[in-house]
Amino acid sequence: MRAKKIKFIALHCSAGFSGVEAIRKFWKSMGWEVDGYHVLIDLEGEPHYLVPLDQNSNGVKGFNSETINICYIGGVENVGTKQKPIWKGKDTRTEAQKITMDNEIVKVIEWLRENGNDCSNVTILGHRDFSPDQNGSGKIESWERIKECPSFDVIPAYVKIQEAINGKVAKLPKRK
Numbered sequence: 663m664r665a666k667k668i669k670f671i672a673l674h675c676s677a678g679f680s681g682v683e684a685i686r687k688f689w690k691s692m693g694w695e696v697d698g699y700h701v702l703i704d705l706e707g708e709p710h711y712l713v714p715l716d717q718n719s720n721g722v723k724g725f726n727s728e729t730i731n732i733c734y735i736g737g738v739e740n741v742g743t744k745q746k747p748i749w750k751g752k753d754t755r756t757e758a759q760k761i762t763m764d765n766e767i768v769k770v771i772e773w774l775r776e777n778g779n780d781c782s783n784v785t786i787l788g789h790r791d792f793s794p795d796q797n798g799s800g801k802i803e804s805w806e807r808i809k810e811c812p813s814f815d816v817i818p819a820y821v822k823i824q825e826a827i828n829g830k831v832a833k834l835p836k837r838k
Contacts, residue, residue: 664716665777670729670835671770672722673763673820674699674810675737677749678748682710683736688816689720696720699733701766709766715773722792725835730770734759737813751810763824769828785832786824788816795834802834 676685678696682702689698697712698720713719721731734755742748755763767786774781789811793802817824817832826830 664718664727664796665774665776665779666777667728668730668774669783669785670725671724671767671784672731672788672789672792673786673816674721674731675751675754676702676733677706677736677737677751677811677813679736679809681735682712692764700770701732702757703732703734703762703766705706705735705759707756707762707829709762711826715770715779719753722789724755725792732763732766734763734768734812737811744832750815751775753812753814755814767823780828782828783836784827785830786816786820787832787835788812788814791816791832791836800834 682704683835685702686697691809696719700711700713700719700799702710702712712787715730718726720726721730722729736754737751738749739752739754749824771781774784790807790809791802793806793808795802796806797803824830
């Protein structure tokens with residue numbers, strides 16, 4: 663069963679403010695047959711369930727079979743002008759999105775446990791934490807990131823939830 667294989671809960675941002683259907687249309691235009699996230703949280707904090715937890719989504723290349731992907735809409739700000747936008751990563755989560763993200767993590771943990779995963783090896787990470795740790799420091803430095811997603815540092819932000827899940831500090835995934 664898939665639940666027993668899950669090692670990661672990956673948090674993402676959409677890097678834009680399009681709605682759910684526009685995001686799904688974008689994935690289809692890229693030729694994806696499966697959506698990128700299990701859960702997509704809109705600006706009002708409403709969760710949209712895109713892929714069942716017992717199926718893979720396309721959230722983190724190379725890790726999809728062992729990851730549940732949760733995303734909030736947003737994650738960028740325009741530091742340019744309306745005519746010449748320059749998009750920069752920024753944590754734009756609303757309070758409603760933060761609450762929903764926490765609740766969705768709890769729901770995932772409950773589903774995992776109900777389906778045979780004791781969660782002793784489950785880690786909450788940001789998409790950017792799957793980047794290669796090129797200097798071996800045990801932390802993904804800004805210059806090592808493949809992408810900024812989710813535009814905030816997940817490991818310290820979720821340390822209390824991570825410790826409640828399994829009493830462990832989040833560790834970076836082993837690259838395949």
